[in-house]
Amino acid sequence: MEKYEISLVGVGGQGILTAAELLAKCAMLDGHNVRVGEIHGMAQRGGIVQSSVRIGKDVYGPIISEGMADLIIGFEPVEAMRGLSFASEKTIVLLNEHIVYPTVVSMGKAKYPDMDYIKSSIKKFTSKLYSFNAMDLALEAGAAITMNLVLLGAAFKIGNIGLNKESMESIITSTFPERFKKTNLKAFNLGYDYFK
Amino acid sequence: MINKLAKPKNILKGSQGDKLLLLGNEAIARGVLEAGVGVATTYPGTPSSEIADTLSGMASEAGYYFEYSANEKVAVEVAGSAAVAKIRSFVSMKHVGLNVAADPFMTLAYVGVRAGMIILSADDPSMWSSQNEQDNRYYSLLSGMPMVEAANPQEAKDFILDAYDFSEKIEMPILFRTTTRLNHTRAPVTLGPRRPIETIGDFIKEPGRFVPVPSVARKRHLVVLENLKKAEELSYKTNFNKTFGEGSIGIITSGVGFNYTMEAIKLLDLDAEVLKLGMTNPLPKDLISDFLKRHKKIFIVEELEPYLELNVRSLAKDVAPTVEIFGKYTGHIPRYYELNTRKVLEGLSSAFHLEIPFNFKKVDELYSSISSELPPRPPVLCAGCPHRATFYEIKKATFNKGIYPSDIGCYTLAIQDPLHMADILFCMGSSVSTAAGLSKVTDKTVVAAIGDSTFFHTGIPALVSAVYNKHHFTLAILDNRTTAMTGHQPHPGIGITGMHEQGEKIDIESVVKGIGVKNVVKINPFKVRESINAIRAATRTEGVSVVISEAPCALVDVAEKRKKGEKITPYVVVPELCIGCKICIDQLGCPAIYWNESTVKAEVDITQCTGCSVCAQICPKDAFKLKED
Numbered sequence A: 001m002e003k004y005e006i007s008l009v010g011v012g013g014q015g016i017l018t019a020a021e022l023l024a025k026c027a028m029l030d031g032h033n034v035r036v037g038e039i040h041g042m043a044q045r046g047g048i049v050q051s052s053v054r055i056g057k058d059v060y061g062p063i064i065s066e067g068m069a070d071l072i073i074g075f076e077p078v079e080a081m082r083g084l085s086f087a088s089e090k091t092i093v094l095l096n097e098h099i100v101y102p103t104v105v106s107m108g109k110a111k112y113p114d115m116d117y118i119k120s121s122i123k124k125f126t127s128k129l130y131s132f133n134a135m136d137l138a139l140e141a142g143a144a145i146t147m148n149l150v151l152l153g154a155a156f157k158i159g160n161i162g163l164n165k166e167s168m169e170s171i172i173t174s175t176f177p178e179r180f181k182k183t184n185l186k187a188f189n190l191g192y193d194y195f196k
Numbered sequence B: 001m002i003n004k005l006a007k008p009k010n011i012l013k014g015s016q017g018d019k020l021l022l023l024g025n026e027a028i029a030r031g032v033l034e035a036g037v038g039v040a041t042t043y044p045g046t047p048s049s050e051i052a053d054t055l056s057g058m059a060s061e062a063g064y065y066f067e068y069s070a071n072e073k074v075a076v077e078v079a080g081s082a083a084v085a086k087i088r089s090f091v092s093m094k095h096v097g098l099n100v101a102a103d104p105f106m107t108l109a110y111v112g113v114r115a116g117m118i119i120l121s122a123d124d125p126s127m128w129s130s131q132n133e134q135d136n137r138y139y140s141l142l143s144g145m146p147m148v149e150a151a152n153p154q155e156a157k158d159f160i161l162d163a164y165d166f167s168e169k170i171e172m173p174i175l176f177r178t179t180t181r182l183n184h185t186r187a188p189v190t191l192g193p194r195r196p197i198e199t200i201g202d203f204i205k206e207p208g209r210f211v212p213v214p215s216v217a218r219k220r221h222l223v224v225l226e227n228l229k230k231a232e233e234l235s236y237k238t239n240f241n242k243t244f245g246e247g248s249i250g251i252i253t254s255g256v257g258f259n260y261t262m263e264a265i266k267l268l269d270l271d272a273e274v275l276k277l278g279m280t281n282p283l284p285k286d287l288i289s290d291f292l293k294r295h296k297k298i299f300i301v302e303e304l305e306p307y308l309e310l311n312v313r314s315l316a317k318d319v320a321p322t323v324e325i326f327g328k329y330t331g332h333i334p335r336y337y338e339l340n341t342r343k344v345l346e347g348l349s350s351a352f353h354l355e356i357p358f359n360f361k362k363v364d365e366l367y368s369s370i371s372s373e374l375p376p377r378p379p380v381l382c383a384g385c386p387h388r389a390t391f392y393e394i395k396k397a398t399f400n401k402g403i404y405p406s407d408i409g410c411y412t413l414a415i416q417d418p419l420h421m422a423d424i425l426f427c428m429g430s431s432v433s434t435a436a437g438l439s440k441v442t443d444k445t446v447v448a449a450i451g452d453s454t455f456f457h458t459g460i461p462a463l464v465s466a467v468y469n470k471h472h473f474t475l476a477i478l479d480n481r482t483t484a485m486t487g488h489q490p491h492p493g494i495g496i497t498g499m500h501e502q503g504e505k506i507d508i509e510s511v512v513k514g515i516g517v518k519n520v521v522k523i524n525p526f527k528v529r530e531s532i533n534a535i536r537a538a539t540r541t542e543g544v545s546v547v548i549s550e551a552p553c554a555l556v557d558v559a560e561k562r563k564k565g566e567k568i569t570p571y572v573v574v575p576e577l578c579i580g581c582k583i584c585i586d587q588l589g590c591p592a593i594y595w596n597e598s599t600v601k602a603e604v605d606i607t608q609c610t611g612c613s614v615c616a617q618i619c620p621k622d623a624f625k626l627k628e629d
Helices: A016-029 A077-086 A115-125 A134-141 A144-158 A165-175 A178-194 B009-013 B024-034 B049-062 B072-084 B095-100 B102-111 B137-143 B153-170 B214-235 B257-268 B285-294 B307-319 B341-352 B360-371 B386-397 B410-415 B430-441 B452-468 B508-515 B528-539 B554-564 B583-588 B614-618
Strands: A004-011 A034-037 A048-055 A071-074 A092-096 A129-132 B019-023 B039-042 B065-068 B089-094 B117-123 B174-179 B185-190 B242-244 B249-254 B272-277 B279-281 B297-301 B324-326 B447-451 B473-479 B519-523 B544-550 B571-573 B593-596 B601-604 B624-626
Touching (some): A004 A077, A016 A034, A016 A048, A016 B019, A016 B185, A048 A077, A092 A115, A092 A144, A115 A129, A115 B360, A134 A144, A134 A178, A144 A165, A165 A178, B009 B024, B019 B024, B024 B049, B024 B153, B024 B174, B039 B049, B039 B072, B049 B065, B049 B089, B072 B089, B072 B102, B072 B117, B089 B095, B095 B102, B102 B214, B117 B153, B137 B307, B153 B214, B214 B279, B249 B257, B249 B285, B249 B307, B257 B297, B272 B285, B285 B307, B297 B307, B297 B341, B386 B473, B386 B528, B386 B583, B386 B614, B410 B447, B430 B447, B430 B452, B430 B473, B452 B473, B452 B544, B473 B528, B508 B519, B519 B528, B528 B544, B528 B614, B583 B593
Parallel strands (some): A004 A071, A092 A129, B039 B065, B089 B117, B117 B174, B249 B297, B297 B324, B447 B473, B519 B544
Antiparallel strands (some): A004 A048, A034 A048, A034 B185, B019 B185, B571 B601, B571 B624, B593 B601
């Protein structure tokens, strides 16, 4: 693989850093070079989380340049929109429709854009938009906390990432404690099977 | 209370040849382990924190000593003296931590060490979690202490080992300078063998070297200069400085700048020779001179200050006066914020008239057409955070007419709407001293806020000074029983050490009383009315008064309750009682309370609410009730 760049965008507490780490471990298992970019500290307190996974032999650093992402996994609609700085016509966007309101919105001091507007904004950049509610599937799998695995599963289906699904399943199996294994694999496969 | 993120088992147990996905900071910690370091110290600070947390997690099993020191100055002195006594030592801190440690840092360069020592400074270009983006490479120049920079986690681990050997050859500590995108990048790292750890040293007295009275210092300054010469000669025999590729254009870079350079020349399909400097003080003048002579055009890629550029330009004047140099002085690379591949692409493109194979402008224009309408999402105090309660109470107690100096920690987030409770901040500990200055020159009520860990870090000397000089203000010590912002490290007030053992617990109230503060009161910030009264009384007493607001960090509290299986009962709004006055929303800004446009009433997000009850106490209609099963 020369280069495949994934941007994961959302808010603190959605399991973004874990998802990025799983992707990178999977890439390593499949024999690829990889870099993960993440930001810790003050930037994390209830704020925006943007992580990146860059796979391939031409990759040196962790940062994706504007417009260069092959895949954007939007864990939250407004954050997916904010993450469009990484998008261009080649980009595939996976949009989770589950909303986490920013404090300014919950205080009634700003408006949250409606879903149609968000989708049409994404379509200004790329026609390759896949959207669904990953939270519904996470709850179906048995725990809201598995939403990140639902998104990973869907990303594996629609993203042409070039990594093996079996590798990811074995990474999921080996990363989490035994008692979460079944739920996590179920979440991953619910996400994988959602888009035909 | 120990950082739950640190799971260093694989880093400790991993053997030679194992390939792991490691955070840059974890790779550095592994390097410290492989180097057989006997003493490691720190004061936590982003982006350096995980180095120390990983080291703390491994210390007792690996058999070296680790401590969270009260501040960076102490950390450097503890580790520095260990290295004088022939034990390899390591200190890590964020860039501004080196300001605190600058005093021993400068003198350590003079007196030197007898075993390897590394002082790691993690700089934060773009200020992801910092109050400035100072370039600490100048500390190396200032002190004469040699400096090493790495580009990726693997190299960081390997350079740590090389830097220890180097340090021992010249008997000087090494400044290991990183930037955020090294510390917080995950990458594959192949582990190496571990040197045996030695922890019992031998202090051989040599006051003519280690006690820098003026007569000694005069001699030692000459030794520093001699060592720098020796270090440059030695550097030619190391792996620190390398060249890559070939071409008529020469690019000089260091640290993570190398990554963006390699990606940019690949995208541009540019033939260029890259000189990657791993030792950036002393600079390898012969190597750079040859490089300058080989190329007509030189491009310099470095984050923040034009440190390399200044030195290369001055060297070029003598050895290659006709070479054309591009960089920050020519406006091709910005002097602020972190770099990325795009910035290097655009710099190279504009310097050498090359076409970038991607239309960034189109993407930018499209993005600016949608991004201005997005609601912002700044970091906020968590739901149930005791700081929110304390700030609400300080505001009420002073009728929002005071001046509110702040300090470094989560509580700086009180700057946000709707609290607006941070008025002035310089650095760690400055809340106390700025309160002193402001109370001297204004007639306003001054109430400063400082966290528990920050109080121990640099708040204490400032408080001593304020009491001694008869200043008049109130200091609120927000004791949430942890160092929250940097990842929940322990501190002297917790009494758990970096070895994960029970240590002495330093009681804040006793310290404050011992300093001579006469009006000291402890509050539970979750009792709103009582707290407001106590704070108001404190502000009305003469001299320095201290309010200790004691309640655990909500993140730690909730995690511990969950672990123990304790139930967390959230509040809910009874719609019939809520009159939509918005007092809860407009005065607290708790992320668990939101405004329902259609019902025109407040509601609680029960997945976030910790049941702290502050909203229930301030609601004029008693509309918040504990959720029933």
